[in-house]
Amino acid sequence: MAKRRGEVAASYAVDANSGVGEAAFSRGPARLLTADGDRHDGRQLHECRLNFLKTGAVSSAAGSAYAEIGQTKVIVSVFGPRESHKAEAFSGIGRLNCNVQYASFATSVRGKANQGAEEKEFPVLLHKALEGAVMLHTFPKTTVDIFALILQSGGGDLPAVISCASMALADAGIAMYDLVSAVSTGYVGKEVLLDTTLEEEKCSDGEMMVTFMASRNEITQLKITGQWPDATMREALSVSLDACAKLANVMRECLKEELAGVDEDE
Amino acid sequence: MGAISAAEVSYIEGGIAQNLRSDGRGRLDFRNIAITTGVIPQANGSSRCKVGGTDVMVSVKAELGNPPKGRPSHGGMQIKVECSPTANPEFEGRGGEELSLELTRGLERSFLGGPNGSGAAIDLSTLRIVDGKTCWVLCIDGLVLSSDGNLLDALSIAVKAALRNTGLPKVEVVAGGAEDEDPEIEVDDEESSQLDVSNAPVIITLTKVGKSYFVDATAEEESHMRSAVSVAVNRKGVVCGVTKRGGEGLEPSTIIDMISVAQQIALTYIPALDLQIAAAESVDPDS
Numbered sequence: 001m002a003k004r005r006g007e008v009a010a011s012y013a014v015d016a017n018s019g020v021g022e023a024a025f026s027r028g029p030a031r032l033l034t035a036d037g038d039r040h041d042g043r044q045l046h047e048c049r050l051n052f053l054k055t056g057a058v059s060s061a062a063g064s065a066y067a068e069i070g071q072t073k074v075i076v077s078v079f080g081p082r083e084s085h086k087a088e089a090f091s092g093i094g095r096l097n098c099n100v101q102y103a104s105f106a107t108s109v110r111g112k113a114n115q116g117a118e119e120k121e122f123p124v125l126l127h128k129a130l131e132g133a134v135m136l137h138t139f140p141k142t143t144v145d146i147f148a149l150i151l152q153s154g155g156g157d158l159p160a161v162i163s164c165a166s167m168a169l170a171d172a173g174i175a176m177y178d179l180v181s182a183v184s185t186g187y188v189g190k191e192v193l194l195d196t197t198l199e200e201e202k203c204s205d206g207e208m209m210v211t212f213m214a215s216r217n218e219i220t221q222l223k224i225t226g227q228w229p230d231a232t233m234r235e236a237l238s239v240s241l242d243a244c245a246k247l248a249n250v251m252r253e254c255l256k257e258e259l260a261g262v263d264e265d266e
Numbered sequence: 267m268g269a270i271s272a273a274e275v276s277y278i279e280g281g282i283a284q285n286l287r288s289d290g291r292g293r294l295d296f297r298n299i300a301i302t303t304g305v306i307p308q309a310n311g312s313s314r315c316k317v318g319g320t321d322v323m324v325s326v327k328a329e330l331g332n333p334p335k336g337r338p339s340h341g342g343m344q345i346k347v348e349c350s351p352t353a354n355p356e357f358e359g360r361g362g363e364e365l366s367l368e369l370t371r372g373l374e375r376s377f378l379g380g381p382n383g384s385g386a387a388i389d390l391s392t393l394r395i396v397d398g399k400t401c402w403v404l405c406i407d408g409l410v411l412s413s414d415g416n417l418l419d420a421l422s423i424a425v426k427a428a429l430r431n432t433g434l435p436k437v438e439v440v441a442g443g444a445e446d447e448d449p450e451i452e453v454d455d456e457e458s459s460q461l462d463v464s465n466a467p468v469i470i471t472l473t474k475v476g477k478s479y480f481v482d483a484t485a486e487e488e489s490h491m492r493s494a495v496s497v498a499v500n501r502k503g504v505v506c507g508v509t510k511r512g513g514e515g516l517e518p519s520t521i522i523d524m525i526s527v528a529q530q531i532a533l534t535y536i537p538a539l540d541l542q543i544a545a546a547e548s549v550d551p552d553s
Contacts (some may be wrong), residue, residue, distance in 0.1 A: 121371045124364065131513035186381075202336070206380040218515025222495075224508035226380025233505060234522065241518055 032188050032203055041070075041197065046239050048183070048195040048247070049156075053164075053254045055171040063172025067164035070197060071154025076164045078172040081142035094139035098127040100148045100161055107153045122158055129162045129182065129211040129221040135175040144174060155198035156184045162211050162221075167251055171258075178213035180220055181247040185210070185236045187228070192236045194243055208236050212244035275490050282475050287487070293480035294531060299539070301423065301546045303431040310458075311432025313546070315424035318484065319414030321353075324406060324424040326432045330451060331403035333394070340383050341393020341401035345373045347408035347421060354413050365417075368511075369408070372418045376467050376498030376507035377406075377425060385506060387466035388429060395437055396449045402434060415485040418496050418509075422469035427543045429466055433458030467498040467506040468536055470528040474516070479524060481531065495521060497528035501536045505529065 038044060049070030058064035061077035084095060100122040104111040126148065134144075146168070148161045159182035166180040186196040186204030193200055201207060206226030212219055219241075224233070281287045291297070297318030306312035309325035316322075334342050347369040349362035357365070379386030393402040406428070408421050436457040440450040472479040473487065473494040483491065493512035500506055505525060510516070516524075 117367065117370055117374065120367055124367065128510075128513050132515040201381055203382050204380055205382060205384045213515055216515065217517055219510070219518055219521055220513070220515045222508060222510040222521060223375065224505065225375045225378075227385030227500075227504050227506045229504065233525075237518065237522070 032193070032200055033191070039193065039200070045191055046194045046243075048243055049197070051247070051250065053167065053251060055167055055255060055258050061168075061172070063168045063170070063174070065164045065167035065171055067160050067167070069154075069156060069160045069163075069195070071152060072150075072156055072160045073152040073154070074148060074150050074157070074160045074164050076146065076148045076161065076168040078144060078146050078165075078168045078174065080144040080172075081139040081174075082145070084141060084143045088143075090141070092140050093136040094134075094141075095136070095143040096127055096131055096134060097143050097145045098123040098130070098148075098165075099146065100126055100150070100158075102150045102153065102157075106150050122161070125158060125209075125221060125223070126162055126165060129180055130165060130169070132218070132220040133166065133176050133178055133180045133213055134169065135177060138175045144169075144172075153198065155196050155201045158182070159184045159209055159211070163247060163251060167255065170255055178215045178218075179248050179251050180211050180213055181244040181251060182209065182211040182221075183240050183243045183247065184208065185240050187232050187236060190232065192232060192239055194239050208233075208240065210237065210240040210244060212241055212248075214245040214248040270486065270489055274486075278487055278490070279475050282478055282480055282487075285478075287480070289484070291482075293478060296482045296535070297484075299423065299542065301427050301539075301542050303427050303543070303546045309428075310434065311428045311430070313424045313427035313431055313543075315420050315427065317416055317420040317423070317482065319412060320416055320420045321410075321412035322417065322420045322424050323409045323411055324421065324428040325409075326428045327405045327407070328432065328434055329403050329405060330395070330400055330453075333398060333401045334383065337383050337390075338398035339394050340390040341395075342403040343378055343386065343388075343390070343393075343406065344403065345377060345406045345408070345425075346370055347373065347410070349410045349413070352412075353410050357410075369410075369418055369421060372469065372496055372507075372509050373406075373408070373421060373425060375509060376422065376469055379506075387426070387506075388461050388463060389465075392462065393434075395451065396439055399449050400451060404429075404432070413485060415483045415488045416471060419469050419471050419482065422467065422498065423539060426463060426466045426468060426539075427546065429461055430463045430543055431547065432461050434461065465500050465502075467500040468532065468539060469496050469498045469507075470531055470535065471496040471511075472524045472528055474520070474524070479527070495524045495528075497525050499529055499532035499536070501532070501540070503529045503532055 052068040055065045057066035058077045063078040066075045150157050162182040186193045186207045206228050208224045211221040285292050300316040303313045305314045306325045310328045311326040314323045349357040349366050351358040377387040383390050395401050436454040438452045473483045473491045492514040496509045498507040
């Protein structure tokens, strides 16, 4: 297989509503925004972090993908379809078995990340984000295993896992209606911060995670935490959907390049 | 929540499409809600909420603890929901775990506010005692006694009622002004102060079947639900948390519409609930 094909590094900015005056920024806490109204990593409010995506990261898996989104690094392997366990009831449609874990070195405090209720919910949310996108009827009575490992936690861990998992599923040749891309958004004062980092996640007034099938125009999963004024919520939602659509394009591009590489080799 | 036949599914769907459900309700009608408060004498506050055949109980215990990291002037809140096997044999052992987790996270998203603690159901700074050292931690424990659908909504009502029922004992800081000393705190159980719960949200779950959505689904109606959106709204109509349930995708415009329908319902639903909670409080001999 061709080396370094199918690797896409891209940065993309969402068309920010340019009417935001400088005065608006003074209200946001100085911790998250610089005097110019930019974020500490130099991004604008509605700008995603740099990302790097690659499929075929694990050779023994049916399909796999590796994703770097800013400081967040995740790897997802897909195995199967395999026969469902005997203990499970008969099912005319396929099952997804999801597992999300933090590497013990993924966070600044060793091995603490796997314990909270929030992290325990990750596999459930991954499952819910993907089950609407996978054509489960194409593999009845069988199970597809999705194992995700977060190598480095840098904010937006779950969205990174979800986007990466849908690429891994595509790499494994599991039939899907559409790729699922995900992004998390926060807000401070009146400003919506797209694709939040760990630091921004901790300090924001509220957070939102959207997982989206861009071509089908369907939200597969949505979770909103904290109090959101109506206008802010709508703005965050539309900015998130836009970012998801653009991320989906990058993901699709990456898969295509990988395939083109395979064809040339044969 | 066993499987139901295709005929039953089409019966339920047809009823919802015609705005007349099998128990005679319209799409936006709730079942009877019964609230009692002060049901657990050992707790600082408690309540029991019945919504039709669904029966849940919530206790609030106030404990002295440490303020959350990075927020020295805030108190803490913890939420945990348990599903008892008395409600449904499926909840035995690990069976109830996934549901417990879903309910716990659903309540956490709605009542604990954003990551920096703003927008929580009660102003967390009212729980402070000694900045950076000691504060009240409210341990909110929910228990599902009987399950006939719409558990999250029932639990949110019970949490709100239990918080309103909660009396925080009066505390006095006796010693420990110095930096590295642990403060000594005297708790006076005789006198207590009430919490301000006017901002506490209530969760309204809209279940989508076909093209229409409806509130307060029974277990039967939930059993073939494909997608639902749980929206937490406070009495000002501000959204305090959203959880999408079920795996089927929804169009963004549908979700926005569902959220605004929930906000509309909340404008009449929450004042009515507040009245009911106040009525329950007035018959409670403890308060």
